[in-house]
Amino acid sequence: MLQITFRQLEAFYWAGTLGTVAAAAKHLCISQPAVTARIKELETNLGLVLLLRSQQGVQLTPSGHAFLLRAQYMLQLGEEFEAGGRNEQPPLDGVLRLGADESSAAVGIAEILWQLRMRYPTLRMDLSIDQSSVLNGKLNRRELDITIQTSVLNRPHISNRVLGQVAVAWIAGASMDLADLPFRPDDAASVPLVINPHHSVLHSLARDWLGEARADQYQLNTCNSLAMIMKMVQKGHAMAVLPVPIVLEQLKQGQMKLVPADPPLPVISYYACFLSEKEAAGVGTIVDMASEILTECQFFISSE
Template sequence: MEAFIWICKLGTFRAAADHLSVTQPTISLRISELETALGISLFEKSGRGVTLSAEGALVRRYVEHGIGLLDQMDGMLHLEQPFDGLLRLGAIDALAMTCLPEVVGMLEASYPDLRVNLTIATSTDLVDLLDQKKLDIAFLGEPARKESCWFELIGSLETAWVGGVGKFDQKATIAPEDLYRERVLTLQSPSRLHQIIDDWFANEKAPSPTLSVCNDISLITRFVAKGLAVSVLPVCVVRQEIESGLIESYVPTLPLPALPLYVAGQPPARDARVVEAVRKMSDVIAAAGILA
């Protein structure tokens, strides 16, 4: 049934085999067995791919329902089992630089038999790793969604234009023309922070400057603190530098949107243990005071 559903979603036997990490002959054998059991043909050839037959379209509705019931059963059977083994946890830089240590500490205290492996990456890369089944859970910004994963919005991170102390002579507000002579440093596209900057200039009806890019928020923060660049960053990431007088935040002529923070995971169905662990992690993040 799983092979059948992924062929429906991806359009070819090869793509379904790659997604499930099996060979194409294995997928073909599974579909052949299913067709024999049902006494019908599920697919028709269409170019290089396949489309559902009329009977196959009907079967898909029942198979999706059946898989959903099996996932529910699995969740109930494992409800009382301990949360143990290896948890492959991903996060964006903004979380890694603020409260990720507290999240991991809570997990290890709550689940003594759980080991946590960490991956820090961009939201786009984290979603790809989830889709490839190389991560179990990830905290990320606004991503391109995948059918193989679940997503849950847990809050947002306030953003601000920031730069070195005295860079703009204590102006009340900053406008696009104030930034054209500055190095505007941000994460590479398609990051949400990069998009926030582009959108801000577009909303100001001003041409966007050529942006310098870096793949590390902590390094961007250092450039900003040294007065070598300005940037749009989550306030929680630079709060300590702002409070210590190393960095200033500026009031823009148009407000900046907050950066959404999601938790995501795979497979699409979650058992009760995962739901509880995600709730506990989200509570730690909320208690850290980083959410807008």
Template sequence: MAITLAQVRAFERIARLGSFHAAAQHVGITQPSISHRIQDLEAILGTELFIRNGPRITLTADGHSFLEYADRLLETADEAAVRFKKRNPLLGLLRLGVNESFAHVCLTDLMSHLEQQYPKLMTSVTVGDTGMISGLLNDHQLDIAVISEPGVASHIQRVPIGRNELAWVASSKLKLPSGILTPSDLAQNHVIVSPQTARLHTTMTNWFSLGGRPPSRVSTCNSLSVTLLMIKSGFAIGLVPVRVVAEELARGELVAVPVTVPVEAHRVFLCYQIVEFGPDLEAIVAVTKELISHHQLFR
């Protein structure tokens, strides 16, 4: 047998009101019914919760201990009911999806804002590529997301928020040919890029196809941070968002490779479940756009 919320609520009302009769009236059931719920609850827990002295009752030691659990269970149940009745993810768990560019530059600031404005809010953050995040949105597993070129269904609203500029970068230690390089020139190098589910991988493949020659060696990595470490070590060259490597370029750790064919920027969208959109989620959309503008993440 499992504990039910009806049993927990019956227990909590008896503990607070001091009698089975008063609790039954408050809950809207008969006294025998509420007594039956407590009997079942005590059987499940294997302990007595009340000391019965005529019409008045007092809590046992275990009863006092269980009251803390009851309060938390009922509070969570009430919060869940309000969250789904109002269709507002900011009243419970906000499921956030972001691409790695946003995660590297803006995510910390967004989380700080959420902490200040919604101190009880819990967040679940998924960092991933276009394919992953689009799939989670379509399956209703995310409430809001920042992604490039999303492939989302009609129940997802897309708000354009800029373009993610891309560039070929390499370690300053790597000896590349001088001058402006063609796709064929770069094809001779070891390339590291996001997996095939990522829009970046498609952009890389299309770019090399313009030169009529695929790269001789391609490695994939699903972590932009690790990809950058390998590029900086000279392991390979990579196609990455310019804003994410701005500091490394300024310090001279990385260099942007001049190329004859410009790399097309990715259109970035802020996506959310239409059914959940309301004033609070609208505020999060607004602050997300403000952070992107403040950090000059997308153009």
């Protein structure tokens, strides 16, 4: 079954029409890598090469010329359906109370907010960034409409949807000298460690992994700020269990390094949890948007 999305069609249509990926990205108010990724996904889904890339821009292939008119027609239909939906009912009564944990927020929340603003110009945002345990409480008390988090909330008034899985690893600063690899629980005494506080998934994951070592044999520090943990790691002050997507840039620049571990750390599952009564007001569409954006940002492990 084809998995073509309107985002893929938009990226192809505007790149083919305007002649460059940069122009398409500017028109769609997204990044150039996002445009390129969407076009590649479309070409993969169709099994066709639609655009030829060069330093001067992009050029439509014969298949691209033929598909451009179809893409334009499908986008026009989509706009008509979307306009009809907006006229019937505004989403969430003009206010979206969105919660996200710090990891998903660091990778994708800016793009999610921008896309929401472009799609729903009158929608006002109330954003909460916190641990999943805190977000759970707020959602259960109906203080939030949607949360992106690492746990489900089994309540009659809450709906849960799996978004994807995220790779987690021990991360160290590039300057940290680690003689014995792979890193094992018994090695924890040789290096300071820092993790999130209690009641967080990363804390539980690290403690479970360290379970084979005695608690008095390693130096375990906690910090409630993921950004501060990353700074401590980058400076070489400690090692940490971190979601790999949030440190991709530091890994590419050689500021941090992945530490092979034995046993390897398990992946973390992410969920969208939302008030069931809000689904008719457009929350389901917003969940789909958030899932697609986080996937494009390489937050989730590829299913391919």
